[in-house]
Amino acid sequence: QQxxxxxxxxxxxxxxDAVINCSSSKALYSVHWxxxxxxxxxxxxxxxxxxxxxxxxxxxxxxxxxxKQQSSLYLTASQLSYSGTYFCGTEKDSGAGSYxxxxxxxxxxxxxx
Amino acid sequence: DAGxxxxxxxxxxxxxxxxxxxxxxxxxxxxxxxYRQTMMRGLELxxxxxxxxxxxxxxxxxxxxxxxxxNASFSTLKIQPSEPRDSAVYxxxxxxxxxxxxxxxxxxxxxxxxxVL
Numbered sequence: 176q177q178x179x180x181x182x183x184x185x186x187x188x189x190x191x192d193a194v195i196n197c198s199s200s201k202a203l204y205s206v207h208w209x210x211x212x213x214x215x216x217x218x219x220x221x222x223x224x225x226x227x228x229x230x231x232x233x234x235x236x237x238x239x240x241x242x243k244q245q246s247s248l249y250l251t252a253s254q255l256s257y258s259g260t261y262f263c264g265t266e267k268d269s270g271a272g273s274y275x276x277x278x279x280x281x282x283x284x285x286x287x288x
Numbered sequence: 289d290a291g292x293x294x295x296x297x298x299x300x301x302x303x304x305x306x307x308x309x310x311x312x313x314x315x316x317x318x319x320x321x322x323y324r325q326t327m328m329r330g331l332e333l334x335x336x337x338x339x340x341x342x343x344x345x346x347x348x349x350x351x352x353x354x355x356x357x358x359n360a361s362f363s364t365l366k367i368q369p370s371e372p373r374d375s376a377v378y379x380x381x382x383x384x385x386x387x388x389x390x391x392x393x394x395x396x397x398x399x400x401x402x403x404v405l
Contacts, residue, residue, distance in 0.1 A: 207394075212314070216379060216396035217331070262331060264394075274342060276394070278331040 176200055180279035187286050188201040191231045195248040195282045197263030203267035206246040207276060208240050215273045220248075220261075225268060250284070258286045290314075292397035294380050300403045306368040309400045311380030312361055318385035321394060322355055323364050324375045337363065341354065370404045377401050 178199040187193055205224050209217040223246060223249060224241035234251045250257055260283045264276035293312040299336040301307055312344045313320045321336040326380040348355070352371070367374055381394040 215397050219393045219395070220392070264331075275333060275336065277333070282329040 177265055177277055178279040179259075180282050183280070184283040185285070187257075187284065189255060189286055190252050193250045193253060195245040195261050196244045197248070197265070197279055197282070199244040199265050199279065201265075203241065203244050203265050203281060204235075205237075205266040207263045207264040207266070208237055208248050209264065209278075210257075210259045211260055211262065211281070217262060217280060233257075238250060241265065245257050249281075253284075253286045258284055260284070262285075290377070292380055292382055292395055294378075294397035294400050296400060297398060298401045298403075300306060300405065301370055302379045302405050303371055304369045304403075305403075306366065307374075309365040309378050309380075309402070311365070311397060313380070313382030314395055315361065317382035317395075318383070319383045319392075320357060320363050320383040321366045321383075323379040323381065323396075324362070324397075325379060326375075331379070333349075334365070346367055367402075370402075373405045375404050 176198050181196045185193055205222055207222050208220040211217040221237055223237055225241040237248045239246045246263055260281040261280055262281045263277050264278045266276055292314055295310045301306060319338055322334040323331050325331045332347055333388055334347045335355045336343055337357045340360055353367055366387045377399045379399045380397045383392040383394045
């Protein structure tokens, strides 16, 4: 079942912060975040494993609440280069490696000067 | 490293024709995935392979779709006969398979934009 992302779209001015959420109805082992720019392929951002570990680099970080099966992506002090569509991909916790990701429909982020 | 290579980048065909999409994964990657992306449905997994063997094809929409991986460096996705509703961007992705439960990073190719008239 496809995870639900919110919001569907957001417009930011440079320097503003944003949070993108991803929720699943199924128990998850991992959540993956990708960014896709218009006309390009999705590009990997980070993986979070169950255990609530928060990850990040520079001004983009993410958390994973395994009890709620929710993940959030945090973008701070946004830059023009952050514009694009952000997808979460979820991997079910089936007791064994599934190697399958189910992607949400994406959140379109637009950063304006 | 050349990354994942897909061809053609664009394909325009008429309904009823056979379409073959091609993918070369990153050398050394054990897993290969085929996705379809549309505005309505987003990014959907069609099928994936591990060491050239199809593992799960439950996402293949119908019998008109077939995929093969004859060796570690080449895979094809075939649609026969094609229909207008097959119009989409088709991505191929590959990954290592060393981290156990969790999927490793999936590296996506540039995609093939298919238009069926």
